[in-house]
Amino acid sequence: MSKAFVQVTLKRSILDPQGSAVEKALRQMDYPVEAVRVGKYMEVTLRDGLDRAEREAALEEICRRVLSNPVIEEYTFSWEE
Amino acid sequence: MSKAFVQVTLKRSILDPQGSAVEKALRQMDYPVEAVRVGKYMEVTLRDGLDRAEREAALEEICRRVLSNPVIEEYTFSWEE
Numbered sequence: 579m580s581k582a583f584v585q586v587t588l589k590r591s592i593l594d595p596q597g598s599a600v601e602k603a604l605r606q607m608d609y610p611v612e613a614v615r616v617g618k619y620m621e622v623t624l625r626d627g628l629d630r631a632e633r634e635a636a637l638e639e640i641c642r643r644v645l646s647n648p649v650i651e652e653y654t655f656s657w658e659e
Numbered sequence: 660m661s662k663a664f665v666q667v668t669l670k671r672s673i674l675d676p677q678g679s680a681v682e683k684a685l686r687q688m689d690y691p692v693e694a695v696r697v698g699k700y701m702e703v704t705l706r707d708g709l710d711r712a713e714r715e716a717a718l719e720e721i722c723r724r725v726l727s728n729p730v731i732e733e734y735t736f737s738w739e740e
């Protein structure tokens with residue numbers, strides 16, 4: 579089994595009201611915060627028996643088609659060692 | 660400015676219905692998925708002028724008190740290089 583860590587974030591140009599709200603709350607609590615952006619995090623475990631290329635291709639497609647909205651979001655992933 | 664990447668996930672023992680729903684959807688679409696867990700991801704940028712220990716302490720407290728619910732969640736963070 580191979581496990582991947584996926585991060586989905588709003589593109590830089592897209593306003594992030596959730597992040598702004600967290601940022602404002604943290605500042606009101608006197609934390610030394612400059613900016614906060616909020617995104618999604620997913621751990622995806624793939625079936626055994628896939629080679630490296632198949633795994634990459636499957637996850638790439640899952641991220642693009644299901645886990646993110648490419649119009650406003652971007653994603654990155656890494657594999658568990 | 661120092662930027663941190665924070666991941667907040669449900670503890671292993673806590674059911675993750677959102678992850679299960681994503682997992683089921685991906686399987687129905689014939690993706691070779693074994694398991695999915697869904698969490699939160701945040702990018703937190705701290706103010707300038709903090710030393711390493713202060714940054715660590717501030718972020719640790721922010722994660723524990725604000726960004727996660729320690730009863731059911733755990734968090735990890737790393738700093739931007």
